[in-house]
Amino acid sequence: MSKKKLSLLLVLIGLVALMALAIDGRVRFPMLNRVVIAVLSPINSGVQTLTGTVASLHSKVRAITTMEAENEQLKKENAELRRANIAMAEFYAENKRLSKLLQYKEQVPEQKLLPAKVVGRNMGDLRDLVIIDRGAADGINKEMAVVTGDGLVGLVEEVYPDAAKVMLITSSRCKIGARILRAASRAVGVVSGRSVENMPLEMEHLPREADVIKGDVVVTSGFSGRHPSGLVIGTVKETSLEAAGLLLTADVDPAVDSSKVEEVFVVTGYHNPAAEAAKLNSNTEGGQAQ
Template structure:
């Protein structure tokens, strides 16, 4: 019984081994012409397969690079758009701040007034002036005071239907009756000169005809007196930066730095003091 079981397992195993051996022998013993053809075709076929694989990989990489380049261009355009929007928002924010300061004064004064934009500015030329986009058609006329967000700029010197020229405080033809805010002493403010060594390259004005014993000191605030019939009382002008006594020892002079940097002004407020004009015509 045991011998029969052994034969049952052994014979199939031997048959399988013989079959595998014959198959291996037949594979190695393919006809010579088949082997010759295989040896002739196999290298080019291998090369073509490798070349095809390489070209597919290169094409895929190229397509990927094209896609990446397009994505980069799209991202760059998007970033530039965002930067432009941020710059515009910042400009609008700054403009709103400047207009808010002007609006505060507009609401506080009883004098009729209107807003205007600066369309040209020459604060450092021979004639210190700026041009605004309001004129006779808007109710602007000569001698009307002009303010910036921080203080007095000057007065209307020329006017046309569409525009007006503002004579700035530091022009040699400018003269304003002013007060020292602290001591209430009166003086005449006249045009000075551009001083690049000062902070922000500010322009200078000068106070003249101060008494030798005047109670003034550096840092004092200067405002309009209202006595010249052009500028209303209390408009902020600037601060005293330097004091000197004349050679005769009778009068003192003082350099004044205006609160406004004339070169940076973009919006102004025009005080429409019509009743003063009618008196002076």
């Protein structure tokens, strides 16, 4: 190394040493101190600004991370609350339906009732069938009445070992003997469906002079002996004369909304005074003939 370079290096080392001593406060060089301050102040300011910016950025990142975690937790809690609300609403609805069924069972001790659940529906154009989870193994037979706490749902049409098809009362294929519940009337006819959604049932074969008015409750007559009397079918909406003017017909709003039925009772046995009277008369006539 040349002498010139060596001398320059020694001068630089000496200056650095003096600046270090000045910064440390051990040696006071007023002129040098001013130079040091002039040189280091911008650097120190920049470092402090950068440090503050980094600290602020770190704080913001930490706040955003915390907010994201809190939002995620809130989302989970909201989802859990939503599921809990749905489960509670389902439980409340089921409890309400079952309470009504239980109340109905207590009101008709003369009927043997088998609980069942609707497990399928006819999704075709007619929509006049539902499938229940009870069948021949449970003692179900054709023509048995299927009811809820509101009234008649329909009649058993087909039976399988562990399931059965129920023909809804709204079906045009379903025909059932009926009468007006009002004591002053007791008019008798036949109720059938129209197989059209949101259409009233039709009560036919009523005499022209039959005492049937709007608001009358229509129930099963029980005359056929295949199902009990007194099952609520619906309420008379309006009456009209047939085309020939000889018979009266009545539109009947069904008591049960079959589209919402989930739990039902199948009437597997009942006390039917009318059927017993008919059997007694038959036996009496047979005895007299002998």
